[in-house]
Amino acid sequence: xxxxxxxxxxxxxxxxxxxxxxxxxxxxxxxxxxxxxxxxxxxxxxxxxxxxxxxxxxxxxxxxxxxxxxxxxxxxxxxxxxxxxxxxxxxxxxxxxxxxxxxxxxxxxxxxxxxxxxxxxxxxxxxxxxxxxxxxxxxxxxxxxxxxxxxxxxxxxxxxxxxxxxxxxxxxxxxxxxxxxxxxxxxxxxxxxxxxxxxxxxxxxxxxxxxxxxxxxxxxxxxxxxxxxxxxxxxxxxxxxxxxxxxxxxxxxxxxxxxxxxxxxxxxxxxxxxxxxxxxxxxxxxxxxxxxxxxxxxxxxxxxxxxxxxxxxxxxxxxxxxxxxxxxxxxxxxxxxxxxxxxxxxxxxxxxxxxxxxxxxxxxxxxxxxxxx
Numbered sequence: 529x530x531x532x533x534x535x536x537x538x539x540x541x542x543x544x545x546x547x548x549x550x551x552x553x554x555x556x557x558x559x560x561x562x563x564x565x566x567x568x569x570x571x572x573x574x575x576x577x578x579x580x581x582x583x584x585x586x587x588x589x590x591x592x593x594x595x596x597x598x599x600x601x602x603x604x605x606x607x608x609x610x611x612x613x614x615x616x617x618x619x620x621x622x623x624x625x626x627x628x629x630x631x632x633x634x635x636x637x638x639x640x641x642x643x644x645x646x647x648x649x650x651x652x653x654x655x656x657x658x659x660x661x662x663x664x665x666x667x668x669x670x671x672x673x674x675x676x677x678x679x680x681x682x683x684x685x686x687x688x689x690x691x692x693x694x695x696x697x698x699x700x701x702x703x704x705x706x707x708x709x710x711x712x713x714x715x716x717x718x719x720x721x722x723x724x725x726x727x728x729x730x731x732x733x734x735x736x737x738x739x740x741x742x743x744x745x746x747x748x749x750x751x752x753x754x755x756x757x758x759x760x761x762x763x764x765x766x767x768x769x770x771x772x773x774x775x776x777x778x779x780x781x782x783x784x785x786x787x788x789x790x791x792x793x794x795x796x797x798x799x800x801x802x803x804x805x806x807x808x809x810x811x812x813x814x815x816x817x818x819x820x821x822x823x824x825x826x827x828x829x830x831x832x833x834x835x836x837x838x839x840x841x842x843x844x845x846x847x848x849x850x851x852x853x854x855x856x857x858x859x860x861x862x863x864x865x866x867x868x869x870x871x872x873x874x875x876x877x878x879x880x881x882x883x884x885x886x887x888x889x890x891x892x893x894x895x896x897x898x899x900x901x
Contacts (some may be wrong), residue, residue, distance in 0.1 A: 541626035555583035582661035590651030593628035596897035601663035634865035642890035693866030697832035708815035724777025
C-alpha cells in the first residue's frame with residue numbers, strides 16, 4: 529500500500545523528538561517502516577551529555593555505485609507545550625500545523641514517501657535515506673553518520689539532497705555558524721566589604737572592543753558576501769553573569785559571541801580577531817564553528833534540482849544545514865518543502881499543497897540519479 533505524505537507527517541509529529549530528549553522512538557518507528565519498504569537499515573546511536581539515547585538511520589535500497597541520498601533529521605526544537613499543542617497535528621485552511629511540520633518532519637516524510645514506491649530491481653544505482661539525530665544542537669548525528677556508517681563507507685552516493693525547507697527552491701549555498709565563549713573570573717563578595725573582584729569589570733574592556741568589531745563587520749566588505757541576503761555575518765553577543773545581585777561582585781561572567789561564516793569571506797580573520805582580543809585581557813576562550821556550504825550553481829545536482837522543480841535559478845539562504853558535514857562526501861543541493869520562517873515557531877506549519885508537491889520532485893531526482901536511462 530502506498531504511503532500518504534500528509535498522514536505520515538502527522539504520525540511523525542505525534543512523536544516528541546525534541547533535541548532535549550531521546551529521538552529513539554521516532555527513529556525505531558522509521559526503521560521499521562523503511563524495512564517494510566525494502567530498505568536495508570543501519571542504526572547508529574550514542575548518548576548525549578544528558579544521557580539521552582540519540583539515534584540516526586542510514587537506509588539503502590539497491591546496490592552498486594553512485595546513486596542518490598536524501599538527507600533529513602528527526603529531531604526538532606522543544607515543543608513549548610504550555611503555549612499550544614505541538615504534538616497534536618492539525619489541518620487548518622491548507623496548512624498542517626505541529627512541531628516539526630516544517631523543520632523537518634514534513635520534508636522527511638516526503639523523502640520517505642518518494643523513495644518507498646521505488647522497486648529495488650528497477651534501480652541501476654542505490655538509493656539512500658539518511659535520517660539524523662541532533663541536527664538542532666550541533667549536528668551530532670550527522671557527524672556520527674559521516675564517521676561510522678558502514679553502508680555509506682561502502683559507497684557514498686554521487687548526489688545528495690538536503691531536504692531542509694527552501695519553499696522547494698534549489699539552494700546552492702548557505703552560511704555556516706561560529707560560536708566563541710569568552711569567560712572572565714572574579715571573586716564574589718558583598719560590596720560593603722570591598723573584598724570582591726568583579727568579573728564584569730574584568731571583561732568590560734573586551735566587550736568595548738567587540739562593539740568596535742561589530743561596526744567593522746557591518747561595513748567592511750571582507751566580512752560580507754553579496755550573494756546572500758543579508759550579506760553580513762550576523763555578528764552577535766550575549767552576556768551572562770549568573771544573575772548576580774547589584775550588591776555582590778560577579779564571580780564569573782560569560783560572553784558568548786556568534787557569527788555566520790560565508791563562502792569566500794574573511795571569517796578566519798574574524799575568528800582570529802575575537803580570540804586575540806580575549807587573550808589580550810587574560811580571558812578564557814573556547815568555541816566551535818561549522819563551515820558554510822557552497823556548490824557551483826552549474827553543478828549537476830543543482831541543475832537536476834532545477835529541472836525537477838521547474839525553476840530557472842538556484843538561490844542562497846542565510847541559515848545552516850547538515851550540508852556543512854556531508855559536503856565533503858557527495859555533491860549536494862538543499863531542497864525541501866516549507867518556509868524557514870515557520871520553523872521553530874509557536875504554531876509551526878507547512879503548506880499542504882507544497883508538501884504534496886515535494887514527493888514528485890524527489891521522485892524525479894530519484895529517476896535522474898538511480899534509474900537506468
